[in-house]
Amino acid sequence: MSPSKPPEETPQQQDMSKKKTSPNTVIPELEMDAVPESKDSPLHTEEDLSAAPPSSQEVTASEQIAIIDADDIALASLPETHPPSQTPPSPRPKIRHFLQNIFEVSALYDLEEWPNVSHELYLKAREELRIRVDTVYNFMKHKGFNWEKRSSFRIFGETLLQLLWIDWSDPEAKHTATHEVLSQLSKRPQAILDYDQLYCTPDSAERRRDLVLTHHALADKKVLFIGDDDLGSVVLAPHFPGEIHMLDLDQRLLQFVQEEAPNVHRHEVNLILSGIPAPLHKYFDAVFLDPHWEYSGAWMFLNKAIYALSEHPDARIYLSFCPVHLEYQPGQMTRFWKRLASLGMMCEQVIPAFNLYSLDEADIPEFRALIDEYLPQLESSFANALREIPFAFSNMYVLKRIPGHRPHKIRSFFFNWWHSA
Structure with missing residues (x-):
C-alpha cells in the first residue's frame, strides 16, 4: 500500500x-x-x-x-510494468x-x-x-x-x-522471511502507483499470515482480503484450513492468484465505484485491508470491511495504516475513533510498525521519481540523507465489534445499502 x-x-x-x-x-x-x-x-x-x-x-x-x-x-x-x-x-x-x-x-x-x-x-x-x-x-x-x-x-x-x-x-534477524514466502512472491507483478500499490515486504506478509493462523485457523472460518496487492491470500492459502476470498480490480493480481492459489475465491470488484457483493455481508471471521493512508481513503475501504465482518465475538478486522497522516492534523485522530465507535467498532490492539513497504527503485521505479516533488532540496546533509529512506511503515490495528452495540435501525439500513453491490 x-x-x-x-x-x-x-x-x-x-x-x-x-x-x-x-x-x-x-x-x-x-x-x-x-x-x-x-x-x-x-x-x-x-x-x-x-x-x-x-x-x-x-x-x-x-x-x-x-x-x-x-x-x-x-x-x-494499466501503465507499462517492469520485471519483478x-x-x-x-x-x-x-x-x-x-x-x-x-x-x-x-x-x-x-x-x-x-x-x-x-x-x-x-x-x-x-x-x-x-x-x-x-x-x-x-x-x-x-x-x-x-x-x-x-x-x-x-x-x-x-x-x-x-x-x-x-x-x-530487536537487532537480530526478526524480519527474515522464509524461503516459502519469498518463492510465493518472487514472480508477482510490478506495483502500480496509479492503483495506490506499494507492496509490503515478504516478512510483513508472513506476519499477517501468522495472525490468521494464531486466531482463526479452523476449518469453518472465513478470511477476506480487501485489495490484495500484497498477496496475503497466496501466502495464507497453503496453511489455512478454512475459506479464503480476495477482492481486487487489478486483473494481473487476479490472474496471479488464480495460478498460484487456485483454492482462493477471487472477486473482481472496484470498491471505489461499487460495494461488497451482497452474499458476503457479515460473512467473514477475519478481514484484512491496507487502504489509502489518509482519512477519506481509509474510510472508503474500512466501511466495506465492517459491512463484510461477521457478528461472531471472535471476528476481527486487521487494518494496516500509517497514523502519521492523521496525527499531525488537529482533531483528525479523534474524529477517526469517534466515527469508528459510532459504527459499533472498537480498537482491541495496536501493533506499532507491524508492516514495512519497500521504497527501492527496483521495486517501484515511479515512487523514487516523485520524491523530488514531495520533498524540497535543502542545504542540509541530514535532510538530504533522509530522502534515501528505504522503507515506509504502518501499524496494525486490530478492530472488533463492540459487545452489545445496538445500531440505529435506519442508519444501519442505509449503511448496508450503500456499501453492498
Whole structure:
C-alpha cells in the first residue's frame, strides 16, 4: 500500500502556506550540519533555525504533486510494468545502512557500536534525531513551504524514528522471511502507483499470515482480503484450513492468484465505484485491508470491511495504516475513533510498525521519481540523507465489534445499502 497524497490543508494552514519556496531551491541559511572535530564529542544538536525569516520566493501550481483522484484511479488504464525484482529475505541490512548514514551526517559518534548500545544511548539518539526533524520542519514552515511539503517531510522523519526503534529493540534477524514466502512472491507483478500499490515486504506478509493462523485457523472460518496487492491470500492459502476470498480490480493480481492459489475465491470488484457483493455481508471471521493512508481513503475501504465482518465475538478486522497522516492534523485522530465507535467498532490492539513497504527503485521505479516533488532540496546533509529512506511503515490495528452495540435501525439500513453491490 502506498502513502496517498498528504492531508488537505485547513484554512489556518492555508494562511500559513501563502509564501512558498521552490522545491529545487538550495537554502544557504540552512547550515545545520557542523560536525565536531573529535569523535569524542557528545551527541550533537543542530542550531535552532526557528527564527529564520520566511522566503519571498513563490511556487507555481505546476510544482504541486499530481495525485490521481479516486475516480481517475478507477478509470485509469494499466501503465507499462517492469520485471519483478529479486526481493531480499530481510529488510534489515538496508535499514542498518540507512541509519549508519544518518548517524554519520548527524555526528552521532557514540553510536559506532549500533545497534548494540545501551538504552540510554538509544534514547539520546532518538531525542537528537527528533530535534533535527523538528528543526527542519520549523525551518520549512518559516520559509513558507506549503503544508503538503512540510507534511511529507514530517512523514519521512517519523518513519526514521520507527526504523530506529525497530533496529535497536530487536537487532537480530526478526524480519527474515522464509524461503516459502519469498518463492510465493518472487514472480508477482510490478506495483502500480496509479492503483495506490506499494507492496509490503515478504516478512510483513508472513506476519499477517501468522495472525490468521494464531486466531482463526479452523476449518469453518472465513478470511477476506480487501485489495490484495500484497498477496496475503497466496501466502495464507497453503496453511489455512478454512475459506479464503480476495477482492481486487487489478486483473494481473487476479490472474496471479488464480495460478498460484487456485483454492482462493477471487472477486473482481472496484470498491471505489461499487460495494461488497451482497452474499458476503457479515460473512467473514477475519478481514484484512491496507487502504489509502489518509482519512477519506481509509474510510472508503474500512466501511466495506465492517459491512463484510461477521457478528461472531471472535471476528476481527486487521487494518494496516500509517497514523502519521492523521496525527499531525488537529482533531483528525479523534474524529477517526469517534466515527469508528459510532459504527459499533472498537480498537482491541495496536501493533506499532507491524508492516514495512519497500521504497527501492527496483521495486517501484515511479515512487523514487516523485520524491523530488514531495520533498524540497535543502542545504542540509541530514535532510538530504533522509530522502534515501528505504522503507515506509504502518501499524496494525486490530478492530472488533463492540459487545452489545445496538445500531440505529435506519442508519444501519442505509449503511448496508450503500456499501453492498
